[in-house]
Amino acid sequence: MHSELRLAVMSILAGVEDADFSYLKKQTGATSGNLSVQIDKLSAAGYISVEKGFKGKVPCTTCKITSAGLTAFENYVNSLKEYLI
């Protein structure tokens, strides 16, 4: 999680049911390629689940934080707080 983009993606996903790729790209301002790579890494770590489907006729990638991802994110934020306090 210790990369700006991965952390940004996790921060967004922690507050929503799920989010599609275009929303994450817009919110983070990242390039498609970079975002794809980081999403794959988060998915491989089991922090997010990725579902590929269609919205009408347009391909759509939807990401959702897993319970393991939420726990990891909470632990990460708590560690940061402890470190700063």
Added chain:
Amino acid sequence: MENIEQKNEMTAQQSLNIISEMINESRRTILQSSAKHFMLWGSLLIVVSLVIYWLWQYSGSPVWNVVWFVMPALGFPMVRILERKESDIPQSKINMNIGLIWLTYCIFAVCISVIAMLWISMNITLILVVLVGFAEAISGFLLKNWAITISGFIIGIGGAVMASLLAAGAEQLLIFTVCGIMLVITGLIIKSQYK
């Protein structure tokens, strides 16, 4: 917003800044979307209440209150269109809860109206206006937005007082017109706050 590229060295403070920036940005987008819902339902309430008021005044018959049922019939398809336009905006847990609150309000409103029209006579305006205010105030608490909460209290308490003071008749409908105006203003406030 500046592009976020992959960096492996971040201080704890930088990490927290990213988290809060992303959460705030996401909250802003979601609130902007909820503003449109307030404006849509508010506008619909203004139009429908004024149409019924005019029909009631013109014909002298309260039977025109059945036109209220047009509101959900028109409103929900319009919400679907709005959501389709903003299909990339995710559903937050807060938005889902607010949706459930207003859905509950709609169920209450329809059931109470049907009971009042067919079975037991009661002051529907008073009940419905309190419920609108209640739903809006809770929405405000969930969205952590004082403008919405305060206007909810004004609608609920002010509306209840007005419904009790005004004589039973077409004039009661104007309370709903004011409610609609308050909902539109709420939407406009959220929109301007989270531009």
